[in-house]
Amino acid sequence: MKKEDIFEYDKNYIAGTYLRSKLFAKSGKGALCRDEEGKEYVDFSSGIGVNSLGFCDSRWVEAVCTQASKLQHISNLYYTEPQAKLAKELCHKTFAEKVFFSNSGAEANEAMIKAARKYSFDKYGTGRNKIIALINSFHGRTVTTLSATGQEVFHKFFDPFTPGFEFVEAGDIEGLKEAVKSGDVCGIMLEFIQGEGGVVELSEDFAAAVSELCEKNDILLLDDEVQTGVGRTGRFLCCEHYGIEPDLASLAKGLGGGLPIGALLLGKKCRDTFTPGSHGSTFGGNPVSCAGALEVINRTDDSFMAEVEKKGDYIRTELMKLPKVKKVTGKGLMIGISLIDLSSKEAAEKCLEKGVIVLTAKEKLRLLPPLNISFEEINKGLSGLKEVLS
Numbered sequence: 194m195k196k197e198d199i200f201e202y203d204k205n206y207i208a209g210t211y212l213r214s215k216l217f218a219k220s221g222k223g224a225l226c227r228d229e230e231g232k233e234y235v236d237f238s239s240g241i242g243v244n245s246l247g248f249c250d251s252r253w254v255e256a257v258c259t260q261a262s263k264l265q266h267i268s269n270l271y272y273t274e275p276q277a278k279l280a281k282e283l284c285h286k287t288f289a290e291k292v293f294f295s296n297s298g299a300e301a302n303e304a305m306i307k308a309a310r311k312y313s314f315d316k317y318g319t320g321r322n323k324i325i326a327l328i329n330s331f332h333g334r335t336v337t338t339l340s341a342t343g344q345e346v347f348h349k350f351f352d353p354f355t356p357g358f359e360f361v362e363a364g365d366i367e368g369l370k371e372a373v374k375s376g377d378v379c380g381i382m383l384e385f386i387q388g389e390g391g392v393v394e395l396s397e398d399f400a401a402a403v404s405e406l407c408e409k410n411d412i413l414l415l416d417d418e419v420q421t422g423v424g425r426t427g428r429f430l431c432c433e434h435y436g437i438e439p440d441l442a443s444l445a446k447g448l449g450g451g452l453p454i455g456a457l458l459l460g461k462k463c464r465d466t467f468t469p470g471s472h473g474s475t476f477g478g479n480p481v482s483c484a485g486a487l488e489v490i491n492r493t494d495d496s497f498m499a500e501v502e503k504k505g506d507y508i509r510t511e512l513m514k515l516p517k518v519k520k521v522t523g524k525g526l527m528i529g530i531s532l533i534d535l536s537s538k539e540a541a542e543k544c545l546e547k548g549v550i551v552l553t554a555k556e557k558l559r560l561l562p563p564l565n566i567s568f569e570e571i572n573k574g575l576s577g578l579k580e581v582l583s
């Protein structure tokens with residue numbers, strides 16, 4: 194199709210929720226993709242951290258196609274092998290003892306909030322249901338995950354929001370202690386690196402204080418790893434960098450390698466919190482999505498993680514040489530770039546013109562390249578960035 198026609202169809206028939214950039218993507222392989230006219234782009238975005246293995250990785254395609262031709266879906270009232278295997282792998286790789294599958298990050302977070310409230314209800318009865326979240330967080334677009342999101346711009350239009358959420362500033366240990374004094378808090382919810390909030394890392398001290406406070410008061414630590422999880426930061430879960438074990442963690446973006454899937458990891462305290470009928474999802478844990486996720490999980494072993502870290506370090510070092518780069522944040526292949534004399538929006542548009550797909554996060558550029566990007570592809574992308582940031 195001609196891009197003018199796609200543009201017209203989109204304008205006339207798709208709800209206007211996205212301010213799209215003019216890239217009409219047609220096909221891709223690895224970290225490279227082509228538009229409708231054959232122009233090539235280096236992808237430093239992976240969707241938004243979704244295509245962990247890049248575009249159309251051949252083993253991933255095979256796993257997905259094989260499963261699609263065998264059994265594409267059956268209700269969660271029945272058993273399937275891909276779902277069972279994926280759950281076992283996730284439990285082996287993490288603190289989790291059980292897994293609940295959803296389709297997206299927001300849904301995984303909904304499940305996380307429900308699990309925290311039910312754990313507390315089962316043990317302490319009604320009324321102990323408050324969740325403390327952080328200012329500048331992002332937890333999703335459903336009414337409840339918006340309610341848990343600590344950015345005022347998201348708290349418009351959709352009143353009434355779900356009650357039971359309070360916010361403290363990341364780093365404000367005293368404020369946090371004050372907030373839990375009421376005795377009605379069941380969970381503290383956070384991202385170890387705030388993604389949409391601008392690739393902002395929690396300090397080690399604050400993270401340790403949260404963990405300690407949670408442990409002392411039987412408050413659950415709710416770890417949103419929707420963006421940071423599945424190897425993005427050079428560890429399978431970002432909490433590993435901090436030496437902290439959460440009670441619950443949500444995964445989504447990178448888990449399926451490009452297919453919709455989310456997962457809630459339930460630790461020891463919550464392994465039996467969900468009982469028949471207490472939660473569910475029609476599509477959650479779809480066999481095709483699970484087959485894709487299994488390929489991602491099987492590939493993200495320790496040596497793969499070490500490569501992610503090495504590539505992240507290399508990109509950071511190269512970026513710091515560029516005149517318009519003020520500061521680089523994040524871990525592994527989750528990279529935030531503060532700019533000098535250039536807005537992030539403007540820089541991202543210019544990068545696209547130069548054939549490099551990058552993301553923004555507030556006033557920063559954000560890079561989330563495929564985890565298996567090659568050094569050749571990295572250098573190709575960096576040379577585009579050099580033109581914009583010099």
Ligand SMILES: *Cc1c(COP(=O)(O)O)cnc(C)c1O
Nearest residue numbers: 297298299331332333388419420
């Ligand atoms: C993207 C994101 C979400 C929402 O995920 P969806 O799949 O878009 O619902 C939640 N939390 C974090 C940290 C995210 O980055």
